[in-house]
Amino acid sequence: MLWIHPVFQALVTIGAFYVFYLGLQRFRSAHLGHRVPFDWKSHVFYGRLVIIGWLLGLVMGKIAVNQELGTMGIFADHNQGAMVMTPLMLIAYVSGTYMDRHKKKRKGLPLVHAGNNVLLLGVALYQMYTGWIVVTNFLLN
Template sequence: MLYFHPVFQAVATLLALYALTLGFRRFQFNHLKKRVAFNWKRHVFVGRLALGMWMLGMVGGLMMARIYWSTTLLTGLHWQVAFWMLPLILFGFATGEVMNRLKEPRKILPLLHGLNNLILICLALFQFYTGWHVLKDFVL
């Protein structure tokens, strides 16, 4: 059961990488003046899914620690990075919702949204490293 959390988070990160590739097409159009197709609805759907899965995965990770080790916040850098990710996930979701609901030409908000979510993906990839150490130290 402890392996459900890392697998779930890996799927969320793969979805986030896909959303990033879709969003990069929008960046190319807005800032590099390239004519590219941007699948807005798919980007929004996959982005919401990835961010939501990361949030659920955080809750799931806390629950797994509580169930199996009778405590939480003992995984050091792994839980700390997760909590650094929390406000970034909320910001990514909020800015994405604003842009989805109020469609208008923008330059700054999409850049902030994309940069925020790129940082999130980097942190999520770092979580694979810290998570491996958690598995090695506490499970294997």
């Protein structure tokens, strides 16, 4: 049970970099004038999958800690990282869904979406780092 969350979240985080790679093609064509195609459907599909995956993973982490230790919020840095990710995930999902439903040429909202999601990826990397410390100190000990 304790291994499900770290393995699952690590895989989802790798998937997030693919979603970012797809989004980057949009950024290049919209802002840098590069003539590159943007796989809109895949970006939206896998983007949703990543956000839902991270949220499910968050709940699995909470349940695992609660079952094992009878309490939550033990791994302070890692837990705080998840609390920072939660609003960023909501902004990513809501802004992405809005732009998908109401397609038009725009500059501002895609930039907000991109900035928010670069931050989100950064915190996810921080989660990999703090999560790895939990793995070595708690799971492997």
